[in-house]
Amino acid sequence: MSYLADVATLARKDLRLELRARDTLPAMLLFVVSTLVVFHFALPAGADEMAAHGLLWVALIFTALLGLARAWAPERESGALEGLVLAPCDRSAIWLGKSLAVLVFLVAVQVVALPAFAAFFAPVGWETVAGVALASVGICTVGTLLAAMAAASRTRELILPLLFLPLAIPLVVGGVGASVSSEPLEFLAFLGLYDALFAILCWASFEYVVSE
C-alpha cells in the first residue's frame, strides 16, 4: 500500500506546486479557448458539425502537448528528478503520480473546453464526453513518459510533439469516431484498449527511461 501512498504524495506535490505557481494551467485554458476561436475562423462557411468535432480533438491534443512540455519542468529546474530516482520508492510510482497530476490538469482544461465548444460550434453529447475522458487517460499516461524522454534530449520542447503525435493518432480516431459515428461504443472500447495496453507498457518501462 505504500506504493499508492507514494503515488498520492507525488501527485499531490505537483498539484500543490501548480496551485502556488499558477503558470501552466491558466496558459492551457487560454490556449484551448484561443484555439477554438481560431478554428471558427479556419472553418469555411459550409463546414458541418462533424468537421468541428474533429477540430475539437486537434485543440485538445495540442493543449495537452502544451501542458506536457511543462510536466517535468519542476523536477528539471530543481534537479529533483535524480533525487526522486534514487529515492526508495518504485520508479513507476513517479510516473503514475505525475500522470495523475497531468490528468487533473487535462480534466480542468476539458471542463472549460467542452462547454466552450458546445457554445461555439455544436452540442456535446455523452459519447464525446466519454471519449474525451478515456482519451485523457491515454494522453496523460503516454504523454508523461514521452515527456520524460524528451527531458533527456537536447531538443526538449522540439521533440515532444514529434514523439507524441504518432501515438496520439489512435486517440484522435477513437475520440472523433465516438463523437460522430453511429457506433460510439466500438470507438470507446478501442480507447479503453489503447489506455490499458499503453498504461501497462508505460508502467513497466518508465524506470528504464529515467535510469542510467
Next chain:
Amino acid sequence: MSTSSPNNSLPKSRVPALAAAAAGLVGLAIFFAFFVAPEDADQGISQRIFYFHVPIALTAYACFGWGAWKALQHLRGKGERYDLESYVAVHMGTIFGSLTLLTGSIWAKASWGHWWLWEEDQLVLFLVLFLFYSAYFMLRFSIDEGPRRANISAVYALFGVVLVPVSFLAIRLAENVIHPTVFTREGPQMTGTMFLTFCIAWLAITTLAYALYRVELLGKRLDANLRELREALS
C-alpha cells in the same frame, strides 16, 4: 557469426556469402516476377509491383519486430551489443518502410490513378509508422551517447511494436466512419505460380534485408573498434 571474438583466429565472416545469397535470390525473384508469373487478368502488368511491394512491407514489420526484440534484450541487461543491433534493425525497418510507401504509392497510382489513397490501410499504417520511427532517430541523435540513450531508444522501440496493431485497428475503425470508402479492392486471388513467385520474392527481400542489416552492423562495429584503437594509440 560474429567477427568480434577476442582470440586471434577470428571466424570468417558470413556476411559476403549472405550478400551473395541475397543477390541471387533477388535476381531469381525478378526473373519469376516478370517471366514466370502469369499476367493478372484484372490489373494487367501493374499487378507485378505487388510481388515486391508486399514482401517489402512484411519485411519492414519484421525489422521493427526484430528491433523491438533486441531492445527488450537490451533492457533485460543481456549485453552491450543489443542496443546497436536494435538501432540497426529499426534503421532497416525505416528504410524498407519508406520503400513500402514509395512502391505502394506507385501501385496506387497505377491501379486507381491517385498517388495516395486513405482507403489503403497498409499505406496509411506505414505513414504513421514512418512518422513514429523518424522520431526515433531524432530522439536518438538528440541524446548524448550512453546508457540513457540506449535505454530510451529501447523503450521507444517497444512502443513501436505496440503501436502497430493499435494503429491498424484505429485505421480500420476510421475507414468506415471518418473517410467513407470509395475504392474497394479484393485481395489478389493468386494462382499457384503467382503464389510461388510471391514466396520467392518474399524470401529474396527478407534475405536482402538481413544482409543489409549485417553489413550495417559490420560497419558500425568497425567504427567502434577503430575508435578504441585510436584511444589506445593516442
Next chain:
Amino acid sequence: MSSGEKYVAAAYGVVFLMVLVYVVIIAAKLARLERETAELAELARRRQADD
C-alpha cells in the same frame, strides 16, 4: 511502353535505386575508414619508433 508498364518499371526502379544509393553510402564509409586506419597506422608507427 504502356502506362502500366511505366509504373511497374518505376516501382522496381525505385527499389533498385535505393540499393544503389546504399552502395554509394558504403563507398563513402569505406573511404573514410581507409583514411582513419591510415592515420592509426601512422600513430602506431610513431609509437614503435618511440619505444
